[in-house]
Amino acid sequence: MKDRLPTIASILILIALVIGTWIAAEYTTRAVELDAPARATHDPDTWARNVTIIRTNETGLAYNRLEGDYMEHFPDDDSYEIQLPRAFNMQPDSPVTVATSNTAAILDQGDRILMKGDAVMIRLGDEQTEPLNITSDEIHLLAEEDVAYTELPAVAVRGMSRLSGTGMHYDNKTRELNVYKSSDLEIAPRMTQEGSESE
Amino acid sequence: QTGFLDSATSGDGAQEDPATQILSDTLTYNDTSKTSRFTGNVIMTRGPLTMTADQLDLKEDDEGFQYGTATVAAGKRVYIRQENPAKFEVLVGLGERAEYDGRHETFDLIDRALLVRFICGRPFDTISGERVRYDQKSDTYRAFGGPGSENPQGRVRSIAQPRSKIDAAIEACSKLQASGASIPEVPRMQ
Numbered sequence: 001m002k003d004r005l006p007t008i009a010s011i012l013i014l015i016a017l018v019i020g021t022w023i024a025a026e027y028t029t030r031a032v033e034l035d036a037p038a039r040a041t042h043d044p045d046t047w048a049r050n051v052t053i054i055r056t057n058e059t060g061l062a063y064n065r066l067e068g069d070y071m072e073h074f075p076d077d078d079s080y081e082i083q084l085p086r087a088f089n090m091q092p093d094s095p096v097t098v099a100t101s102n103t104a105a106i107l108d109q110g111d112r113i114l115m116k117g118d119a120v121m122i123r124l125g126d127e128q129t130e131p132l133n134i135t136s137d138e139i140h141l142l143a144e145e146d147v148a149y150t151e152l153p154a155v156a157v158r159g160m161s162r163l164s165g166t167g168m169h170y171d172n173k174t175r176e177l178n179v180y181k182s183s184d185l186e187i188a189p190r191m192t193q194e195g196s197e198s199e
Numbered sequence: 200q201t202g203f204l205d206s207a208t209s210g211d212g213a214q215e216d217p218a219t220q221i222l223s224d225t226l227t228y229n230d231t232s233k234t235s236r237f238t239g240n241v242i243m244t245r246g247p248l249t250m251t252a253d254q255l256d257l258k259e260d261d262e263g264f265q266y267g268t269a270t271v272a273a274g275k276r277v278y279i280r281q282e283n284p285a286k287f288e289v290l291v292g293l294g295e296r297a298e299y300d301g302r303h304e305t306f307d308l309i310d311r312a313l314l315v316r317f318i319c320g321r322p323f324d325t326i327s328g329e330r331v332r333y334d335q336k337s338d339t340y341r342a343f344g345g346p347g348s349e350n351p352q353g354r355v356r357s358i359a360q361p362r363s364k365i366d367a368a369i370e371a372c373s374k375l376q377a378s379g380a381s382i383p384e385v386p387r388m389q
Contacts, residue, residue, distance in 0.1 A: 182224070184222050
């Protein structure tokens with residue numbers, strides 16, 4: 001038993017050394033913040049004035065242009081807040097849409113632009129079709145899908161007709177407008193035949 | 200000049216068209232095909248004419264004229280009402296389906312079609328068949344027989360009161376109105 005004593009003692013010393021090193025390492029990593037955690041509060045970490053953000057598709061074609069007078073980035077949710085935004089969507093084979101509002105938030109890694117406060121979206125007209133104008137307190141823009149929608153009361157005006165309802169969804173690719181609740185369409189009368197010729 | 204759906208005159212210099220208002224639970228409008236589908240408690244008002252249905256499909260042609268088809272759930276009928284306050288007259292029409300032609304301004308009531316003319320709240324003329332066509336411009340109506348008629352052998356059935364009776368009813372109503380009493384309301388038909 002006596003001759004085994006040194007072996008056992010050295011093993012114990014080794015174990016103690018390993019545990020001690022592990023504790024020291026743990027303490028060190030906890031004491032020094034290697035990568036400071038993202039700020040929990042919603043404070044901007046970046047801001048810019050007179051910004052223009054352009055998104056292009058895989059072929060390099062610009063399909064969305066967002067301008068604003070003042071922009072802030074918030075690291076806690078990786079979102080942007082823009083003052084007096086102007087959003088242009090120019091998908092190929094679709095008419096251009098222009099949206100404005102008091103402020104805008106860029107969400108979902110830029111896939112969704114939430115236009116807030118007197119939001120207006122205009123789909124430009126062409127020879128056959130009148131422009132379409134949708135107004136609401138908030139309008140969500142999905143740049144890639146070329147879609148605009150709101151869950152709030154909204155009014156759409158096209159030519160002399162006026163459509164109001166709660167919850168609207170406009171797909172600029174299929175040119176389909178859906179109203180989800182309390183649809184109220186007012187089709188203005190046309191003038192008399194002479195009246196319309198004199199225009 | 201076009202709109203979502205423009206109501207158009209028939210091109211004979213007629214005066215201004217009435218505005219058309221359509222209320223419904225939901226609406227789907229396609230700008231390319233210029234078609235609209237209104238679903239759920241659909242109420243269409245066009246001047247003195249009102250129509251209620253469960254679904255209304257409207258299509259606009261290149262000249263801006265609208266063509267609509269109104270349908271209802273099984274067991275119900277599309278309801279149309281046209282008022283003529285000057286004659287204390289209300290026309291009520293029912294049919295399992297209604298078709299509206301904006302160019303000719305006609306309404307066709309189809310299948311179990313019935314049209315009743317009320318004067319002073321009382322029914323006077325009645326016409327029924329498979330299809331009843333009401334012409335808004337000329338204020339005339341025609342009926343056609345067929346298997347969709349409720350009458351025996353699918354025939355057309357028409358009851359017309361003499362002119363004198365109608366004039367008497369109008370006279371009575373104007374006295375009623377002059378005395379400040381309210382005009383009797385037309386019973387709701389289904």
